[in-house]
Amino acid sequence: MPDSIHAPTDAALAKLKAVFGFADFRGRQAEVVERVLAGRPTLAVMPTGAGKSLTYQLPAVMLEGTCVVISPLIALMHDQLRAARANGIRAATLTSADADWRETQDAFRRGELDLLYVAPERASQSGFREFLSAAPLCLFAVDEAHCVSEWGHDFRPDYRMLRPLMDAFPHVPRLALTATADRQTRSDVMGQLGIPADGLVLAGFDRPNIRYAIRHRDNPLRQLANLMAAEPGPGIVYALTRRKVEELAEKLGAATGRPVLPYHAGLDAEVRAANQSSFVASEDTVMVATVAFGMGIDKPDVRFVAHVGVPKSIEGYYQETGRAGRDGDPAQAVMFWGAGDFATARQRLAEIDEARRGAERARLDALAGLVETAECRRAILLRHFGEDPPAACGNCDNCIEQPAVTDVTELARKLLSAVYRTGQSFGMGHLQKVLTGVEDERVRQRGHDRLSVFGIVEADEAPLLQPLARALQARGELIATEHGGLALGGAARAILKGESNVQIVVPPKRERKGRRNAAANPIGDPLFDALRELRRELAVEGQVPPYVIFHDATLREMTERRPATLAELGQLPGVGARKLEAYGEAFLRAIARH
The missing domain is CATH 3.40.50.300 (P-loop containing nucleotide triphosphate hydrolases)
Incomplete structure (x- = not known):
């Protein structure tokens, strides 16, 4: 692939700063945006938090026509709608929960929408295809695209009916987006949505934070x-x-x-x-x-x-x-x-x-x-x-904190033998008594005190019986019976025959205390606290969540750099033209007071 496809154009960077307030792209965003602008069908697999929505929102404000976003849930659409409008993007949703659907349809027909969010159930209807023919389109964006695949963990049948809609507009590029898709799911998604093999942008799955x-x-x-x-x-x-x-x-x-x-x-x-x-x-x-x-x-x-x-x-x-x-x-x-x-x-x-x-x-x-x-x-x-x-x-x-690992093959053989010899119908409480030689009425009544496995686990091994049982159940070598007992399963017989070894993590004597991540926010800083309070007030007034106004990262930048003018404030990441106009003066006043 030529390098020019990976490098963002000056126009894309300028629009990125003006609309979203960012000076540069993150990760593989630039590559995805440039593919969309070039009209190339794409499946972008990007980790959550990597800015997937920007890869269709930015082209939507750069290209002529409306970007149709297919999204699986009304709540998700409304969240993204708020965020898009806060950045000055002309966006609307067309869902069963929207009373203004007539106004939305009219705005679409007049070419006044950059983004139109719809559910797959609506998008797959033939009448919706006719509706879309009434105005120019610039992009189809299929969000949560793993829902297309029967191999995915959130399969939605209506997603498999989207390709005829997109094929009816052959000159409109298509972009599928997901954070979660293994190799098999990726292949199925691309086949179902008509995206060629060279259309995959795999940005990785790591979330280092x-x-x-x-x-x-x-x-x-x-x-x-x-x-x-x-x-x-x-x-x-x-x-x-x-x-x-x-x-x-x-x-x-x-x-x-x-x-x-x-x-x-x-x-x-x-x-x-x-x-x-x-x-x-x-x-x-x-x-x-x-x-x-x-x-x-x-x-x-x-x-x-x-x-x-x-x-x-x-x-x-x-x-x-x-x-x-x-x-x-x-x-x-x-x-x-x-x-x-x-x-x-x-x-x-x-x-x-x-x-x-x-x-x-x-x-x-x-x-x-x-x-x-x-x-x-x-x-x-x-x-x-x-x-x-x-x-x-x-x-x-x-x-x-690297945990200790111990070989418990012999202990596993003792436990599995006890499960087998007691008839594969007793739970761990009873099995522990048998293995450690505890004679109670139930053990004697069943004759389990006369078994060869009675008392064969030493005192120093006994604390490992419970974590071993958990590990064997997790792996399927012990399976729960209908009445709460344990039976052999999986590779249990191979362990008993000495053909398979068992290692487990030694549980710590005391549970590790919950460690707090390094505090990113300067909690206790009077200016930062004041900016958060101002954001809270503006959010209540505007009936939006606080993060729609500014993320904490932007407030940290304000606290550290203390801009004194709108021009200086506009240079901070996350401060686009619309937000600078709407909130700039209020935040400058708060900074000036400190």
């Missing part, structure tokens, strides 16, 4: 409260069930004094909308949610994402944790897991269509590998997506 940590779940309320104490900014806690969501939201709010809200599909639609609005507008609210919450959230200042239980796959984990730190500031992703999470997940495999079962089992095995590893978490994640990362990242729990 996110610190990853995975810990055994023992007291989730205490563990989450500790995390919230270390991270005072907004956060998301993912729980596996609606009941757990509501329970955690209530108890966390009471325990921490922080605003904590629930979100799941079983709540009344008005409650969900109100809780989401409160979270988006807040600078300290924590949302406890099922995975029903997230894709529609374009909130850049989320400081942590926590999982209470394992997600469905590494792809799901990557996308959910990617909602932290989209503004580029330090953020945390913490998972609290238990062996039962994997037992439940493996039971669900039996309910999946047989054609997909193998792929889903491989995804679950990959997730178990991430959870159980003593290596760099980030390296495991990135290798899953086909990258070749360094062996250590320096910003995950295993890199910060």
Whole structure:
């Protein structure tokens, strides 16, 4: 590919500064923008927070005609609409929630829109194709494009009906965007949307500002409260069930004094909308949610994402944790897991269509590998997506404090033997008693005190039985029975025969304290605090979230450089012409007072 395709034009850079307030592109943005401006079909795989929306918003204000953005959720469209309008971009949404749909259609026909956001269900209708013929188009942008693929974790059938729409306008370039797509999903997306093999821009998956940590779940309320104490900014806690969501939201709010809200599909639609609005507008609210919450959230200042239980796959984990730190500031992703999470997940495999079962089992095995590893978490994640990362990242729990690893092959054989000899129907509590020689009534009644495995585990080995059982369940070598017992599975027989070794991470004697990321904001600086307060007031007045006005990074620049004129303020990153006009004088007055 010639270098000219990679280098941004002077016109693109000038428009980037005027509209968005940035002097240069980040990562692979320039390459994607130049491909779009040249009319080349493109799939851009860029990590969350890398500025995907800019790659279609900038061409939309440079080219004649309207950019049609296909987006999966109304909430996501409305978030992006607010941000686009704050930068002076002429944008509108055409959704079932919009009362002004007639005005939007008229504005489109008059050529007065740079961006038109629609859902795939609307875009795939034949009547919508006729509507688009009424005015010039400059681009089709398909957001969250992994939804096109049946191999993706968020498959939406209507996404597979988008190609006829785009093919009806052969001279309009097409851009597909996603943060989450493995090799198979990328290939399927490109085939479904008519993007040639040379149309892939793979910007990488690394989110270096996110610190990853995975810990055994023992007291989730205490563990989450500790995390919230270390991270005072907004956060998301993912729980596996609606009941757990509501329970955690209530108890966390009471325990921490922080605003904590629930979100799941079983709540009344008005409650969900109100809780989401409160979270988006807040600078300290924590949302406890099922995975029903997230894709529609374009909130850049989320400081942590926590999982209470394992997600469905590494792809799901990557996308959910990617909602932290989209503004580029330090953020945390913490998972609290238990062996039962994997037992439940493996039971669900039996309910999946047989054609997909193998792929889903491989995804679950990959997730178990991430959870159980003593290596760099980030390296495991990135290798899953086909990258070749360094062996250590320096910003995950295993890199910060290298865990000890021990060979427990003999102990595993003892445990698996006990499972087999007791009839593969007892849980770990009973098995531990048998293995450590504890004679209680149930053990004697079953005759398990007379088994060859009774008392064969020494006192110094006993503390490793629980972490070993968790590891074997995560890997599928122990599986939970219908009545809560344990049975042999996977490679258990190979371990028993001495054909396979078992190593586990030695759990720390004391759980590692939640480490706070290096504070990016000068908390306690009177000017910075005053600027945040002014931003809060302007946000309430304008009925927009605070980050729509300026990100924390821009406020930090103001605090450090203390501009005295509009010209100086306009040189700061994130201050475009529209925001300078709307908010410049107010922020200059606040700076002058300090």
